[in-house]
Amino acid sequence: MENSSIIDIELWRLISAYLFVLLLILIFKVRGIARQKMLAMAAFRMTLQLVIAGYVLTYLFELSNPFLTLGVICIMEGFAIYTIYKQAGTRLSVSLKKTIAISIITGTAFCLIYFNFVVIHFEPWYDPRYFIPIAGMIIGNSMTGITLSVKELLNSFTSQRDMIEGALMLGAEPKTAVKPYVNHSFDSAVLPTINNMLGMGIIFLPGMMTGQILSGVSPLLAIEYQIVILLGILGSVGLSVILFILLSYKNFFNQDAQFFPEGKN
Numbered sequence: 001m002e003n004s005s006i007i008d009i010e011l012w013r014l015i016s017a018y019l020f021v022l023l024l025i026l027i028f029k030v031r032g033i034a035r036q037k038m039l040a041m042a043a044f045r046m047t048l049q050l051v052i053a054g055y056v057l058t059y060l061f062e063l064s065n066p067f068l069t070l071g072v073i074c075i076m077e078g079f080a081i082y083t084i085y086k087q088a089g090t091r092l093s094v095s096l097k098k099t100i101a102i103s104i105i106t107g108t109a110f111c112l113i114y115f116n117f118v119v120i121h122f123e124p125w126y127d128p129r130y131f132i133p134i135a136g137m138i139i140g141n142s143m144t145g146i147t148l149s150v151k152e153l154l155n156s157f158t159s160q161r162d163m164i165e166g167a168l169m170l171g172a173e174p175k176t177a178v179k180p181y182v183n184h185s186f187d188s189a190v191l192p193t194i195n196n197m198l199g200m201g202i203i204f205l206p207g208m209m210t211g212q213i214l215s216g217v218s219p220l221l222a223i224e225y226q227i228v229i230l231l232g233i234l235g236s237v238g239l240s241v242i243l244f245i246l247l248s249y250k251n252f253f254n255q256d257a258q259f260f261p262e263g264k265n
Helices: 011-016 019-031 036-063 066-087 094-119 128-159 161-169 174-199 207-214 219-252
Strands: none
Touching: 019 036, 036 066, 036 128, 066 094, 066 128, 094 128, 094 219, 128 161, 128 174, 128 219, 161 174, 174 219, 207 219
16 A cells, blocks of 8 residues: 555545534533533534644654654653642642652653664664654653653552551561552552553554554554553553652651651642
8 A cells, every 4th residue: 555545534524524513412411510611612622723733743843853853752751740749639849840840850851862873773863754743642641641640659658648658667678668559559550551462453453553554554563663652651651650750758657657648748
């Protein structure tokens, strides 16, 4: 299949796809679920953001400038960090915010560099056609992983405060006292990625692979890319979350091993 055989979606056909948004809004209304405005806003924002992204990517692909490419990556990282802060569901201490930022930047940067020079080895190293889409998937999934980890860790520390303080009173080190809850936080963060790996190729075809096949790429080549991307996501999520966990638990104790479930400022 050649790229020239790609079917162009006419504007009216694209608009017709929004029928499903209207259908779901109708279902919400009939069922008395107050989600109509949220769904309408989500559809509008999705459309606007993707259209803008399309024009921006077209511009970046044509220029292929290393500073612009790195600038986009920095913006992605910044929005990911901000989103984690907002999705935490509670006030985060300054030290915990720093830990989150360091963890996601370090974990995703390592995986992106590894992808560039070892796995795919695209040239030039800043090629936005490879760099930006791969970075988006890696950063986005790492953001989700750390968000889940933060929520689970804070919930566990709050609900299990008596257990942790009891262990400390019996002589346990802070690291030992929180180990079960830290491990559970890590498990909760990486489990969605593992579940995706279990179902991929049988239950569903991932978006990247589907997009490549529709654009005329050989299914076997699309599979190769999907395998390395998913393994890269797994590595990035795992590395970012373990860095967060190893660094973050110290933010909940002072020098006298006193426990603060909300974290130190």
